[in-house]
Amino acid sequence: MNSPASDTTFHVGELLNNTFRIEAVLGRGGTSEVFRARNEISGRLVALKVLKAEFAGNENFLVLMKREEEMRDIRHDAVVGYSENHRTAEGHIYLVMDFVDGPSLEAKMKKGGMSAEDLLIVARRVAQGLHAAHERRIVHRDLSPDNIILKGGDPARAVIIDFGIAKDSNPGASTIVGTEFAGKFAYAAPEQMGGHVDARSDIYALGMTLLATFQGHHPKVGGNLLEVLEAKKLPPDVSAVPEPLQSLIARMVEPDPLARFQSTEEILREIAAIESGKPGGQGALDILQGARPTEREAPSRASQPASPQPSHRKETSAAASSAPQKKSSSAMPIIIALVVLLAVGGGAAAWFMGLFGPKLPVADPYTFAAERVELGGPVLTGHVPSQEMLDTLKIRTSAEGGTVDLSLARGDIADGWQEAVERAMSQAAALDVFTIRVEGNDITLEGATSDAAVRDRLDDFLAAPALPAGMVLDGQIDFLAPPLSASTLEPILAQHADCGPLALADAPAGGYGPDDTIAVTGTLASANSRLSLYDALSGVAEGRDVTVETELLNPALCLVEHELPKVPPGGIGIDFGFGESGKPNPSGRFLTGENPVIDIVLPADMLTGYLYVSIIDVTGSVFHLLPNVNRSGNSVADLRGLQDGPVSIRVAFPVSDAAPDRIAFLVDDSLLGKSKILVLHSDEPLFDTLRPTAESVEGYVEALTSGGTHGTGDIQTLDSRVLEMVAP
CATH class of the missing domain: 1.10.510.10 (Transferase(Phosphotransferase) domain 1)
Structure with missing residues (x-):
């Protein structure tokens, strides 16, 4: 069994689509990985071929996987059996095949x-x-x-x-x-x-x-x-x-x-x-x-x-009399002609100029073009002066999956034309995309790369190409930032998180491209924190746009955000209204002198447990709306009574209804800013005794996380909403 690689797409023990349990890594290639897995429904062993994340969004590779899936139509014991492609919730594409156990x-x-x-x-x-x-x-x-x-x-x-x-x-x-x-x-x-x-x-x-x-x-x-x-x-x-x-x-x-x-x-x-x-x-x-x-x-x-010396071997075997012999015999006049040309000196050049042997057509203008776009091999068109160059370019281009449409021709070009063009092609091979245009003796090379070292090397080449006499080269190389993975950015978020966790919004599975925007959501303690985070992300963004869409909270709220358990919301509604008029306030913004009213709405399926409703304000104080020393009942069953369906429970009242067990308050200048309503739902009571109506946020956090509590592990859900108090 192969030991699992830490950087593979899937990991040993992982369950895919509630069906395939990964058991081992079988192999890794340039674009895909192969895993042994077991179908937990049938118990059958299978092999899973998965596209690496950086290729999962590439249509060419998706077509390739689909074409390979279509091999399932071939049913033969000597051909591996294919099933179908699947996609995980994270977007990984994998192909299910028969697992063939044995040596290759x-x-x-x-x-x-x-x-x-x-x-x-x-x-x-x-x-x-x-x-x-x-x-x-x-x-x-x-x-x-x-x-x-x-x-x-x-x-x-x-x-x-x-x-x-x-x-x-x-x-x-x-x-x-x-x-x-x-x-x-x-x-x-x-x-x-x-x-x-x-x-x-x-x-x-x-x-x-x-x-x-x-x-x-x-x-x-x-x-x-x-x-x-x-x-x-x-x-x-x-x-x-x-x-x-x-x-x-x-x-x-x-x-x-x-x-x-x-x-x-x-x-x-x-x-x-x-x-x-x-x-x-x-x-x-x-x-x-x-x-x-x-x-x-x-x-x-x-x-x-x-024989290892094909130009001197004797045709004494059956090879001399079988079909390939026609090639050998037809090549003999060329070999003899080359010998004669070499003997008279300068003959090889004369051969290609058409003075001896076949005369090449004249091309005017004499052009050559080579282009490689992002998702394909190079495409070559135009003219070249020798069969040797044509053969070399065909082999090289074919190996890269490109196409060649070149013709042999002579023209008004420098003696070093072939050497100069091949040198430009060799340099361009390292680029992600490139275009080479040659007209006569003038070469233009343009391209782009995601490798800064390649960009620098090509810039140096363009500045001092050292080409043969008569050849001219110019051009430009652009730098394309390579995909930026979310894993590179997450440590920066963790370092700057001073008010609860920060998260990347809609991070691309294959990494951020050059035109993608890095967006961060969450909460921060101050504008300085936001600016510091923005600067840190911009330092690694390599030209990408950065937006920090975080909410700023006061230090008291941040302390609570940091210490509260990471539990899901429970679907409890938090509604605001105006005490004076009785009208709702969907915005949650209140002016100085206004009287906020707060209602908690229990969802229909919440029938048991206990509720804890508190306000953490800008002064660092915690006001316990439910329960408190004057209103102790916080059992969901008692609060609901005999009512079915959603049930609304008022926890902050109009001033006109104020009473010892009914908290009411007005907005004044000391409360301006963002306060937060917290609603905790627990299976068991969280505290041994009732908390006071008001206390410091530090005391509340200490009581919640250590002394006098049955443990934050009893908290099942956490719902919250910001209440903002502003001056007129």
Whole structure:
């Protein structure tokens, strides 16, 4: 069992949607996390894939999760079962999947690999699962050892997981993660590097997965994109794999899609022939594929290891006579021509200028543009002067999920044009969004980043780009403040809370964006406290608006706010009226000389317990309206009498009705400011003896929290309302 990470979206023991109890963290990726959970209704173990909070509001990733949910239509034991997406009350999106218990091929590979016999069983099982997906025109696109699980460790129960970047190959269907490359370089088919995928791409990836698992290590395809592109042109060395698995893998990993198995059905027929003892080998494979006679007569290429020096290797194997040979032979005149050009000196430049070989069209104006918006890969349009640059940009852009619409052309550009543009592209890659516009020899780079260090580095580059002669660069980099999490702000609120708790109003789940407003609610003791809090928040807001929408209370009220238990309101109404006229006063504001009347309204479902009603005024005094030495009855049952439904109880009376057991008062200059009515509802009496009609707030708080009390734990609800007294 994995130990839970402290910063994961869900935590071990947490119950989601009253159904799924989290038991373990299974894995974490760039955009999602996977948990093992148990359905507490059925007891079934499941895997939950949850989007990280910062992506939960991103429509692209929500579409991705929805597309993966649709994989539930594929019902096959070799394909992980999908259920549906759920959303928690906090806004977290998670996908419910079958939990597959067992080691992955990746784990087997790291422990030294698997036998050819077991891998032949895995090949059959995975091919069956892929066949079920391909029949629904779904291409996995990311098959590799880490997403094939051996359920219970049994090769015959292999299960394909993680269709997160699967592509719908129906005409017109779009790819969620971009129209170009998606997958892992080591296992991706050569055509996949340019964004072209079909069922044969999954067949290639399966072959590479089987080969890597047998060898006990990932394929070595180079240290950079150009080396990867070159490596993908050659068939991998399968000479160490014993037959019949060797021939099977060899046909899966042909660089040319036409030379591979054309469907999983062909793979399954060949495996069936192998298992039944019928002649397999190259001939049987060719019969299934319908290969040309010349190819059937050639020896198996699987027995010939690929040379690490492709430009000098001798074509002595079947590779020299099979379909890829056409590429080798057609490339020969180019190799010879390059040798001649290099011999005469300056020939390479002449080649690209069109003096020798194909003559490139002239572009006037000579333009190039590259743009990356916030939710996508880069889009490249315009002209480039060499095939080398075009290939490099295609690979790089495809890997980032972007698109390329570039054409080869010559024009009036400086010798260092390609170097300058590639340098600008390299610098821009670190930006969140960017636009590069090139016209002739003038480059404009504009963009934005949420990383201050990147902004500073790009500013330095724009100030002194050190470009080749003849090239000019200008532009501007904007700084976008990164999302600001509520967890960053909460310690500041706690530090400045001097009159009860402060809270962030409507804090975004994914953090505050550059245009969001940080709003704080609650109570503070003074205007200076409010200003201090505002300054502290503005110091970390990085340009965001800050509003402190707090109520200012006097020190006595703040003391009570701080010491009272954090219990919910009980729905008790507090109504104000004018003693002179008997009219209601919804505002709760009274002028000097006026006579406030206060009524407490019990909700219909409050039938038992005890009420405590007090006023804390600006002088720091507490007046107990109910109970007090002159009015001791505070039992809810006694106050309600025989009345059903809501019941109104007067606790502050008109002056004309004043009596020893009826408190009445007028507003005078000594009471100006905000007082607060507190209504506590408890299960049991809070005090051993009646409190005096008036006492200090310190004495009241001490009695409430320690001496002479049965404990604040008896308080069930707390309702309050401010009564404001002002001068005319």
